[in-house]
Amino acid sequence: MSELVSALVLKPDISKPRWDQSTFTGRAKHFFAVTSPLNLFHSDGTLDHFKTVVDDYKKGNFASSLTVSQLWKAKHVVDSAFHPVTEEKMFLIGRMSAQVPMNMAITGGMLTFYKSPSAVIFWQWLNQSFNAVVNYTNRSGESGSVSQLLGSYCAATGGALTAALGLNSLVKKAPPLIGRLVPFVAVCVANAINIPMMRSGELSKGIAIVNENGEVVGHSQKVARSAIAQVVISRIAMATPTFAFIPIVVNALERRPYFKANPRIFLPLQTALCGIVLSISTPVGCALFPQSTPVSLEQLEPELAHKIKNLSLPPKQLFCNKGL
Incomplete structure (x- = not known):
């Protein structure tokens, strides 16, 4: 049975993940908890x-019956x-906990119907539309105008379709296994287009740099x-085992x-x-990489580094939320 939070002298610090995020093992444990499809229910x-439980706890208010397990469950679900x-509450299918069920269905379709041009167009369009939702939902925090986001989506989806159809035409006479690997190459190319395009606002305006207290500097x-x-x-690493x-195995x-x-x-x-x-x-x-990424002054533009160094209370450590 889990201990009561009220009985602990040193209470859990939920301002950061439960496990050490400076290690791969700690980050993996965190994301196994956060990306679990069970969170969707x-x-x-x-x-x-x-x-409310998490916000109240941060203010020092919690029920005497609250256990450590209940607290961490609430934190992981939040x-x-x-x-x-x-x-903000994220769009349901854009959450990382929706990655497994959504990609399970879409990837199964892409791997099964990879020969017909019409099927390739549909599945690649569906995949990139889903990816666009995920990329926008899990951006670092900044967002562009509706017209900018729509333009980015069209460019990313167009690039993905061009890559998939172009590769299919090149490997028509290749062995069957090569043809089956086309969706993998197309997804890699598409991710390299889709993610930067959907987050183009950050590339033009910059990503928020915060201090140890989460204040933007x-x-x-x-x-x-x-x-x-x-x-x-990271996204290519997620896709590699399924597409490669x-x-x-199927071949x-x-x-x-x-x-x-x-x-x-083969489809099921x-x-x-x-x-x-x-x-x-x-x-x-x-x-693979920390979500809250430490940033050094040397990584910043000279003028921004100079501005931060000359603050009345220069931060001891800088971070950015890289997104997922």
């Missing part, structure tokens, strides 16, 4: 209740559903470029008599495999 009322900077374009690059790498491993299975006689089984099979693999690759991919 909480109603708005329950989410608001957990948010982290999964509310933006870390704006504290400036905006940096240099750090924005680094943060977005890390997100691109599953086609190899071997389709030669077996049973699978030759039952080709329709690949979808199920995607779900299993994504349940691991999603939190692991998120954990």
Whole structure:
């Protein structure tokens, strides 16, 4: 049975994650808790209740019956559903906890229907539309105008479709396995387009740099470029096991008599495999880099570094929320 918070002399510090975020293991444990699809089953009322528990606890107010397990559960659910900077409740399918069920269905479709141009267009459009929602929902906190976001979405989706259709035309005479890997290459290219385009406002205006108290002390374009690059790498790492491993398995299975006689089984099979693999690759991919990334003065533009050094109370440490 979990201890009562009121009985502890040293109470949990929920202003930061439960596990040490300077280590990969600590970040992985955090994201396994935050990206769990089970977090999607909480109603708005329950989410608001957990948010109240967390906010009240930060002010020093909590029920005498509150246990440590209940406190951390509330914190993890809040982290999964509310933006870390704006504290707004995030759009349901844009949350990282929706990555496994959503990508499970979309990736299963892309891996199964990769030959027909019309199918490629539909699945790549659906995938990039979903990615655009995720990228916007998990941005660092800044957002652009509606017209800017719409333009970014069109450019990103157009780039993804061009990459997928172009690659398909190049590998028509290649071995079947090469054709099955086309969606993976297209997704890698698309992520490199989609994420920077959807977060173009941060590239032009800079990402918020905060002190140890979470107060904004400036905006940096240099750090924005680094943060977005890390997100691109993480997203590709999430996709690699499903798009690179599953086609190899399926390519071997389709030669077996049973699978030759039952080709329709590949859609549910690949979808199920995607779900299993994504349940691991999603939190692991998120954990590659710290979400609250330490920033040194040397990483900033000279004028911004000079401004911060000359503050009346210069911060001891700087951070940025790189997004997910």
